[in-house]
Amino acid sequence: MTISSTGIGSGLDVKSIVSQLVAIEKQPLVQLQTKASKLQTQLSLYGTIKSQMSALGDAAALLSGSSGWNTQTGSSSNAAAVGVNVGSTASSAALTINVTQLAAAQSTASLGVAKGVAPGASGTLSFQLGTWTGGSFAAGASAAVSVTVSATDTVSAIASKINAANTGIKASVLSDGVNERLTFQSSTSGAAMGFSVTATPDSGDNGTLANYGFTDATATNATQSSGTSTGMFMGQSGLDANLTVNGVAMTSASNTMNNVTPGVSLQLSQVTTAPVTVIVANDLAATQKNIQSFVDAYNAINATLAEATKYDASTKIAGPMQGDATTVGLMTALRTMMGSTSVGSSLTHLSDAGLERQKDGSLKINQTKLSSAMQDLDNLKNLFTVNNSDATTSGFGVKVRDFAHDMVTFDGRVTNKTAALQKSINNNSSDQDRVNKRASVVEAQLNKQYAALDLRMADLSSLNSFVTAQLAVWNKSTT
Template identity: 45%
Template sequence: MAISSPGLASGIDIQGIVSKLVALEQAPLIPLQQKAASLQSKLSIYGSIKSMVSGLADAAAKLSAPSAWTSVRGMTSMPDAVNISVAPGTAATSMAIEVQSLAKAQSVASGAVPVGTAMGGGSLSIQIGNWSGGSFAPGSATAVPVDIAPGDTLSQIATKINAAGAGVNATVLRDASGERLLVRSNTTGEVNGFRIQATDDDGDDTDADGLSRLAFDPGTASGMTQSQAGSNAQATVNNVPITSATNTITDALPGITLTLSKATTGPAEVSVGVDRESMRKNIQAFVDAYNTINNMLATATKYDPDTKVAGSLQGDSTAVGLQNALRGMMRSVTASEPYSRLMDVGIEMKTGGVMSINTSKLDAALQRPQALQSLFAQTSSVATERGFGLKVKAFADGLLSVNGLVSTRTEALKSAGTRNTKEMEKVSDRAARAEVRYLAQYNAMDAAVGQLSGLNAFVTQQITLWNNIKR
């Protein structure tokens, strides 16, 4: 392998000279790199703007929906005992509710046996139905059989019952006396009780031995005992009695769902009214979404004379145009009555285009939800006369569309970044080729100097020899 040592023959620092020349070739990279950083910064900001515009569109869409202005909410004086939820459009009302008892699920328990005892073989038949006066009325579902092997323990039997899907669940309770099988209805209410009949391999289905011990049936007195009867919830609405198989009452009052949690000692006052708090939150979310974009644009386009630092989008006509368009829209007028401007309901524009809410004015406007609906959701064939929710939603969707202002500017920045990258690659490639060329030229010069130095040494030597001979 050849060893190259530039400048060895001439003593000139060829590598240093070439490095400086290459640095001159690479000088155009500096402004290109600065431009790349600027483009990336702008792209990042426009990405944030795109997300913020999408958030504004969502907030405006909520205000433009008629359901936003007809929403209702339920209120209760005893939320720990009686809770309420209401469907949209439910009429305003109020009532007094007392809870006498909650709905319960039927539960039975076997006698205690030593842990791991084999209960005997056979099968269990589990039937859902209603107990009344000691007799059982089967429900519409058919009985579910559960086959039991002779060596099955209570834990194995509980697993088989749970896998059968019979409308009950089983577990094993262990204490100092041994273990017991506990079986409970999956659902509360009188009609969701159950009967368990045993077919015992020992031939006697009613004795206190074998699988008969796990029966719950009037004909098997030695089987499991009931620890809790299935029962309905008992309550009154304005002193009118109601019952329910569950503690969630959905059919008694149109559009209203009551959830009972415990018995009461007095009436719980329950009411349905206009959900003004939800309306307030939607308006606040709209104002916050606008302010987020406005603040971003204000920061990105400003120039600080004290620090002499310009924002990343300072002088960007697209950003400035977007900022002015948003502020102008929020100051515009709709065709709605009696409110036609945002400031009429307390949404006011302050210095720097920041919006704030005048609480007292908004509180007054919230007493007229239909008028607010007109302000935000007014429909019209003329775009400028539509409600603010519809106008802002359409404006935001336009910005985010393929040919929209934000999308177009973003694509332009990406294209500029691609071109800038190619220019940097060209400069780097040109500098690399120049380095090869400079090294070749200076190495050739170094070799020529080396040859001349050798020739000079030879001539000097010959002259010295000639002079010596002459003497």
Template identity: 45%
Template sequence: MGISSPGIGSGLDVQSIVSQLVALDKQPLQQLQVKASGLNSQISAYGQLQSQIANLQTQAANLASAASWETMAVSSSNSSAIVGTATSAAAPTSFSMEVSQLARAQSAGSGVFATGSSVGTGVLKIQLGTWDKGEFTSASDGTAVFSPGASSEVSINITAADDTLAKVAAKINAANAGVNATVLHDASGDRLLMRSSTTGAASGFRIQAVDDDGNNIDGAGLSRLAFDPENATAGLALTQTAQDTLATINGVSVASANTTFSNAIDGLTLTATQVTTAPVNVTVSRDTTSARANITAFISSYNALNNALSTMTGYNASTKTAGTLQGDSTAVGLQTALRQLVGSLGPGGGAFSRLSDIGVQFQTDGTLKADDTKLNAAMTNPDALKTFFAADNTGTASDGLATRINDFASGLLDPSGIFTTKTKSLQDAVKRNSDEQTTVNTRADQHQTQLLAQYSRLDSNLSQLTALNTYITQQVAMWNKQSTN
């Protein structure tokens, strides 16, 4: 098949003619493309609004949470000695507290062993419990008495004749007997240091030795590691007694095995960090810091949403451009509904009826602004604020403002809410627009094919006529020449 180029035979600019005719067919594409761009911009705008509604719901949910209004704070007149934390179960109160001693663990140490020497063989029996009398009381009133605790006695076998202090310490620590063993090295040799794993008077320990040398209390062989003053052993020497933290609250004695009092007062945990020299005043009160922060966060979130809606639905006179959602009834309706809801009355019968009562006012541009002085004054009445924002009466008009806003936002974000349905509608419109563009292109392509075929036939016919005309002209010229001769 030969190469064909329409227009060569006739001299017509067929490609240009066809291109211009097809361009006329494709003129609707420009309008469709502009419309598609607008639809995609609207989808993007609704996505942005959906995100901001979700943020507003989060802030409203914080304000609607009863727990956020029940946070308690603990202050201490001497935070170097006593600090505290409180849960919502704590009641506002104030009391005096003094600390006479802090909890500590029992400690004991051995005599000096030659580095690397054997300590003897046998069994060490470790028992946790409480010591009384003797060295364990300030009065040293008689022979020490040990009262075993609830934990079972732990036996540790020291069977190797070459077991050093380090190996014995490792076996003690591995036994989890409630004591920790450490080997101390110095110029004179090695010592075994023993300490209770926890503090408190009940964390004292007794170590009895069953010494293979036949004498369990002579301070020789394995009995050098015993600690049993009740039975006059000559092993480890006491370096620190186990004791509770002792304190008074309003003059009433309290004790703790550690430095924390978690059950002395409901909902309150107190921690002693040092012995006091004077009474410490502790005050438990409502902590409005987080609630105030929640109100500020809600205002910021609402303002961001309001500004976005205003920009999207408005007209910028300086740039002479319309917002992405100008004239969109859904967006305009949403903005109106939000403003009405935020400006509506709270539950009846409370100290506060509207946001303006707590110092939060609408501005001319539709945003909210807090009057710090008035809001701070309102924060002194947290129960009334809790009712205004967080009252929950199962979707009735008596619900708190934040509860209603949370429910409203939840409905908007529901799978059947306006964001889902509106976005689906816009996506369907984009799909229809795309189909229309495809149809226009298809028709234009078909028309182009038809035009090229038609002009190819015309070109062929004109080419034949031109050839015939040339032949006749040549013949006439020859006849004229012959007749002249």
């Protein structure tokens, strides 16, 4: 077996020679890799630009329609008595409210029995929803629901059976530590959600089931305890809320009144002794927040574009897109738009509403001017929402929304630039692959050539040794 290593025959540092020659072959990679790094930076930058452009479009879209301007807020002069909730469909309103009665759910209570002891009641309790008028009961439209009670049932067991039967009644147990009372309450408030309970004992009942019936609305705890009345007593009758709103009498089965005016709900908590004023008005804080979001979104992309295209003369360092026509054009277009006019409002420039342009192209809110403009909200709204079907004179919400959308759509300028950068990166990668493949071929050829040279030099070296030995022999034989 022959062991060989390139360079042994020739004495040359073949590995180093080949390495240096291959390095020369790969020199174009340095420029390609530098360019690839720059392209990746530019692609990442355009990812940021696309995201910020979309955010600007969203902020402008909110101001381009009514949703960004019609947010309402409600206030009550006595929130402890009358609370107010305002929805998205609400309009400005002023309400004067007097509450004379709150809605209540009917409740009844039984006599007490020893805690944990089955009272011995057996039979059927029939629950019927309806309305009490004095001592008279009028059944409602829904059918009565019956619950069977066993003599071994404790008060808690009876309550559980009633709650499982979907009677429209909530059963509970009150305990003072010694005795337990069974209580019933309508699941919902209102005069029409009262109830009666008919007790039908079976033959094994010891007379106790009647204690859980309720057919006499005049019964009280006192008459029940004295034995002059049978069954449960009325703890609270079912009531509707009674109130006036701007002098108009109203009733409600619930203390939560929805859509008293469109989008406005009232929560009644107390009977009032003085009129309560509820005001529904434009939420200027929400409007200011929407405007601030618009300014912030614009300033973010303006700063990104400015940083990307700048040239620092002192450090002689250029931004990654310095001189790029697409990026410079995008920044110029945005800044020009912010300085343009809108037709349809007495406010024609953003600066008229306090959104003032700065030297670096950013916007800064002049709070005094904006607060003044917000006192005429319809006029300020028009500055953003008027649609003239003209990109130069439409409201700023409309024109910026449409511009941003056009930039990031499938064939928009930002999207196309992103695609072009990605294509350049792909081409660069292919060019690097070609250089590396060429270098590999050259390296293989050089190794082959130097291996052949090494063998030839080894042969010559052997021949030289032989000739030298023969000459030495000849020289000896002639002396």
